[in-house]
Amino acid sequence: MKALIIGSGGREHALASKVAENSNVQVVYCAPGNGGTYKENKCENINITQIDELLSFAIENKIDITIVGSEEWLVQGIVDKFNEKGLKILGPCEKAARLEGSKSYSKEFMKKYGIKTAAYEVFEDENKAIDYLKNCEYPIVIKADGLAAGKGVVICNDFLAAKSSINDFMVVDIFKGSGKKIIIEEFLEGVEASILSITDGKVILPFVSSKDHKQIFDGGIGPNTGGMGAIAPNPYCTKEVLDEFYKNILLPTLKGIQEEKMDYRGIIFFGIMITKKGVYSLEYNVRFGDPETQAVLPLMKSDFTELVISAIGRDLENFELLWKKGYSCCLITASKGYPGKYNTGYEISESGKLEGKLYLAGATFDDGLLKTNGGRVLGITGFGETLAKAREIAYADMKKVQFHGMYYRKDIGK
Template sequence: MKVLVIGSGGREHAIAWKIAKSPLVERVFVAPGNGGTYMEEKCENVDLKGIYDYVKFAKEKLVDVTVVGPEAPLVEGIVDEFKKQGLKIFGPSKEAARLEGSKIYAKEFMKRHGVRTAEYEVFYDIEGAVEYIKKCRYPCVIKADGLAQGKGVVICSSFAEAEDTLKKFMVEDVFKGSGKRIVIEEFLEGVEASILSITDGKTIIPFISAKDHKRIFDGDKGPNTGGMGVIAPNPYVTDEVLEDFKKNIMLPTLNGIKEEGLDYHGIIFFGIMITKKGVYLLEYNVRMGDPETQALLPLMKSDFFELILRAIDGKLEGCKVDWEKGYSCNVVAASKGYPGDIEKGFKVNIGDVENKIFIAGAEFKDGNLITTGGRVLSVTAVADNLDKARQKAYGDLKRIYFEGMQYRKDI
């Protein structure tokens, strides 16, 4: 079969690499891909932009299945357009993608279907929001309603910080419209976990858990990023936590999808907080996480592409996903200046590494990998215990160099 993977990050490199391993797959096109997908077996980068380009290519090349990596095309309605054209695609419809595309829609969905989540208020104007933060309890959490590349959530410890965040979101419009409407939530104290899962709209199968590290510096200091590294499984997700998650978050979500008739054949990612009072849902994502994908897929024993086909065809019931018994550690190497203004255009030197390197922000040019983005690459190591996996990942990072390279030492 021929597969089209849409996206250009480390997540898409991992997805393309895993799909290419399937005996069912002959060719994987990646649009636009990166320096890593360029070098993968069975993979070919294609320069496409926009939904109609993707549709045209899928028809011309007789693509059997399209897999969407990032959230933006899903929110724009790529799935609806492909289905209208009679093309198979893996992902939620435009309506279902609002679970990530709008924090307000997601919170109201949670409320309607009894999904356990933090208390919240919604604001459409800064005056009302400022009045609210004068009397709310701190810390509080301010979230931009729309997509903000993983940077639209701020934990504010004081009125001054909250007011400044509201001005940036609602007045300065740093997220180009996504922060004009906001959610202010109660702060939940605990440990975060990521639980990615696959659904066909009738069944949800959770994957093993993961623990992301969002902040740029060691000790969870500095600004939020798209993610600086992941361990999997998450040691805080015990059997008890998993049962709580299924009962109070996953199953009510599935019931909501069914009751509202949402067309959902794709990944649903639950960002949860494990607190003393139980497990709470922080947010939905409607696609694979980045870099969670790079940590999870190397542990997956099952044929990922076969799972995708089953989800598209509505045949996930009774399906089992098999995993390696060990642990994985994924560490991201980023450009100088990330997550702010970055320096790029540097050659990436990769020495004699032992583990899988996933490229994110680098292109293959004149025989070399050249940095093009904030998160340049990540290393994923798998071992029978977490300490060993960490040692292996950090051992490889010492054999990689590009100018300005930075990474956390405490993933």
């Protein structure tokens, strides 16, 4: 078998590594890949980033399965184009990708199918949005409607902060069009959880739960990032929480997918909030999360490649999805200054053998050396019988990795 992984982050390194575990897989092409996939077993980087070129490559090289990492390609309809050519690809059709591509669309979808979610209003006019803020209870949540690399959500504690955020989104246009339409949403107090799942349009199989850590600094303070670490399973996802999620969020979502006639054979990521008033749906992602993937996939006991094939072939109801016992803890290391301005080109070195798994993200292999070339540079995932042990391994490993200006949170999973 030949596989194609589209993307260049730590998530794609984790996907490529997991696909390569299948003995039938001969080669995993990574487009464009990174320094980690360059060195990974069976993997080969290819410098292609355009949909038409990816399609041509898949046809010419007789690719058996394609997995799309980033939401941007999915929203642009890459799955529809691959399907038209009879190629097997994991991901939602362009219509279904709107569940992530437009937060207003996803909220309307939740409302239509009775999925419990926070109260909200949608605005495309700055002045009307500011008028609405005058009568809001605080804190309030402001979200960019479109894609914003995981950074388009701000919690505002007062009117002035909310007004400033609206100006950033709608006038300054910090998200280059994605914040021209915004959602102002009720603030929910509780604990967030991430539940990656896979669907073939007939069933949805949830993965082990996880917990992302979005803010840059310890204690969950500072601006949002693409994710500074993740643990799995999420200790707050009790049986009662998961039962409520399955009944009131997962099943009605599946009903909506079917009634809207979406061709959805791919990943559906549920962001949920566990509150005293029950479990709420925060958002959908239509692809693997980053860094949740680096925490969750290593715990999968079943063959991941066979799972993907079953989803594409609409045969998940006959797939037994099994998980290893234990916990994982993934730490993300960022460049100094991230999520603001940062410098790149620094050498990445290791000073000892790692007990966990290293996933490279914003890193390239250049002149025989690994060098930084992004904001979130790498992740290390530790595994253990307990969460405490998984944390211990991850943090011990992180001390063996060095690059100039590296920064990571010290409280992931604490």
